[in-house]
Amino acid sequence: MAEHDHDDHHHQHGSELSETQLRVRALETVLTEKGYIDPAALDAIIEAYETKVGPHNGARVVAKAWNDPAFKHALLEDASKAVSSLGHESRVGDHLVAVENTPALHNMIVCTLCSCYPWEVLGLPPVWYKSAPYRSRAVKDPRGVLADFGVSLPKATEIRVWDSTAETRFLVLPMRPPGTQGWSEERLAQLVTRDSMIGTGVAKRPDEAA
Amino acid sequence: MDGIHDMGGMDGFGKVEPEPNEPPFHASWEGRVLAMQRAMGYAGAWHIDMSRFAQERLPPQTYVTASYYQRWALAMEKNVVERGYADAEELAAGHALRPGKPLKRKLTTDVVRQGMTRGSFYRQAQAPARFKAGDRVRTKNIHPPTHTRLPRYARGRVGVVQLVHGCHAFPDAVAIDKGDDPQWLYTVVFDGAELWGPDADPTVKVSIDAFEPYLDPA
Numbered sequence: 001m002a003e004h005d006h007d008d009h010h011h012q013h014g015s016e017l018s019e020t021q022l023r024v025r026a027l028e029t030v031l032t033e034k035g036y037i038d039p040a041a042l043d044a045i046i047e048a049y050e051t052k053v054g055p056h057n058g059a060r061v062v063a064k065a066w067n068d069p070a071f072k073h074a075l076l077e078d079a080s081k082a083v084s085s086l087g088h089e090s091r092v093g094d095h096l097v098a099v100e101n102t103p104a105l106h107n108m109i110v111c112t113l114c115s116c117y118p119w120e121v122l123g124l125p126p127v128w129y130k131s132a133p134y135r136s137r138a139v140k141d142p143r144g145v146l147a148d149f150g151v152s153l154p155k156a157t158e159i160r161v162w163d164s165t166a167e168t169r170f171l172v173l174p175m176r177p178p179g180t181q182g183w184s185e186e187r188l189a190q191l192v193t194r195d196s197m198i199g200t201g202v203a204k205r206p207d208e209a210a
Numbered sequence: 211m212d213g214i215h216d217m218g219g220m221d222g223f224g225k226v227e228p229e230p231n232e233p234p235f236h237a238s239w240e241g242r243v244l245a246m247q248r249a250m251g252y253a254g255a256w257h258i259d260m261s262r263f264a265q266e267r268l269p270p271q272t273y274v275t276a277s278y279y280q281r282w283a284l285a286m287e288k289n290v291v292e293r294g295y296a297d298a299e300e301l302a303a304g305h306a307l308r309p310g311k312p313l314k315r316k317l318t319t320d321v322v323r324q325g326m327t328r329g330s331f332y333r334q335a336q337a338p339a340r341f342k343a344g345d346r347v348r349t350k351n352i353h354p355p356t357h358t359r360l361p362r363y364a365r366g367r368v369g370v371v372q373l374v375h376g377c378h379a380f381p382d383a384v385a386i387d388k389g390d391d392p393q394w395l396y397t398v399v400f401d402g403a404e405l406w407g408p409d410a411d412p413t414v415k416v417s418i419d420a421f422e423p424y425l426d427p428a
Contacts, residue, residue: 020237020239020280020283021237021239022304023283023287023301024239024242024243024283025239025242026301026302026303026304027246027283027286027287027301028242029304030290030304030305030306031249031250031290033306034295034296034309034310035310035316036249036250036253036255036310036313036316037249037250037253037316037317038249038316038317038318038319040318040319041245041249041317041318041321042242042245042246042249043245044322045241045244045248045249045317045322045325045326046241046242046244046245048322048326049234049244050234050235050241054234093327093330094331095375097373112216112217112218112219112361113216113217113359114215114262114265115278119328120328123234124234124244126229126232127229127278128226128228128229131223131226132217132220132223132274133223133224133225133226133227134226135217135218136217136218136219136220136221137223137226138218139218139219139363139405139416140218140219140363140405140406141411142411143411143414145226148225148226148227148228149226155413157413158413158414158415159411159413159414159415160399160414160417161415161416161417162417163218163361163416163417163418163419164419165418165419165420166331166375166378166381166395166420168375168395168397168419195228200226
């Protein structure tokens with residue numbers, strides 16, 4: 001991954017991966033020996049992102065909003081405050097905004113400049129979210145991007161793309177699937193996919209649930 | 211800066227390819243990079259806008275071919291060296307050859323939760339907000355050679371203020387060590403046709419979050 005001798009050819013043969021591994025190891029050793037970082041704390045952070053922080057957190061928020069009108073109102077009013085009240089592993093920051101999908105309006109989130117994403121409620125962003133195809137096209141051809149995800153919306157539905165250009169983070173509140181009256185929050189949460197909370201998907205139908 | 215990172219509206223990158231059951235990390239070094247970034251941020255070594263600016267300053271061919279965490283690693287090396295936390299000789303040797311610089315704190319296992327909590331970007335307002343929801347504004351046509359969060363596709367365009375987010379640290383200043391320079395932040399929404407011309411999908415609207423210095427009344 002050297003800045004000046006980067007070469008796709010290497011990428012295909014894996015030698016670049018080992019160069020990256022070596023470079024990252026060197027960086028960690030230097031920063032540790034300098035006294036800046038503690039490798040055990042790095043282990044704990046990695047473990048948290050692998051096991052505790054993920055889209056299940058956001059799914060719980062969405063399911064609660066579907067079942068609890070007062071919570072939904074609070075969420076759309078001030079998502080940081082509403083989500084913090086649920087006590088997630090990684091406390092949500094001050095700048096979360098929830099946006100609601102309706103039959104007339106579909107919201108979709110992107111960060112064209114880098115990879116801004118609501119980590120606390122969705123975990124680490126998937127590779128496609130950080131990729132050039134998504135970042136370049138989401139703001140210009142959102143229907144085409146949705147087609148890449150197999151999603152087709154009615155022609156009359158307004159599509160609203162939110163480009164996360166500051167520290168504000170956006171969470172899409174997808175539409176509740178029909179046929180779920182009386183479902184518990186736990187059961188509803190199973191229908192809430194990560195992509196439905198980014199706006200590149202919709203919530204699962206009851207017959208699609210695992 | 212008008213860099214390769216400013217991708218909104220570019221053509222030619224192809225289809226979006228979601229990966230089914232994607233793991234959090236695709237190699238163990240990716241997790242180390244992410245965690246080091248968190249730890250150095252907690253220590254106050256540099257600000258997130260400085261990380262972004264370091265990535266933007268990578269050669270464009272590197273930016274588009276390196277993987278996401280490779281970019282992070284390269285940007286981190288840049289910040290480590292440029293800010294004097296280690297030098298190139300030490301990174302090449304893979305060992306510290308000199309003592310470190312003092313940092314304000316260190317991320318240890320007992321404070322991992324705090325290390326994973328996002329800081330607040332709210333700052334004390336220096337002046338009343340110039341705009342309110344519903345105001346028409348035109349984004350400035352600016353091309354600073356340094357970091358900015360006003361994407362090219364939304365420069366010189368007329369939109370409407372939808373949300374007022376309060377006063378925030380200003381990335382354009384923070385990234386170049388000019389302090390927080392707090393500014394009001396707004397969600398500004400544009401019609402697709404204003405951004406992409408008369409052939410744009412009439413059902414599409416796009417918003418950016420724009421700091422007050424990016425905006426003029428329209």
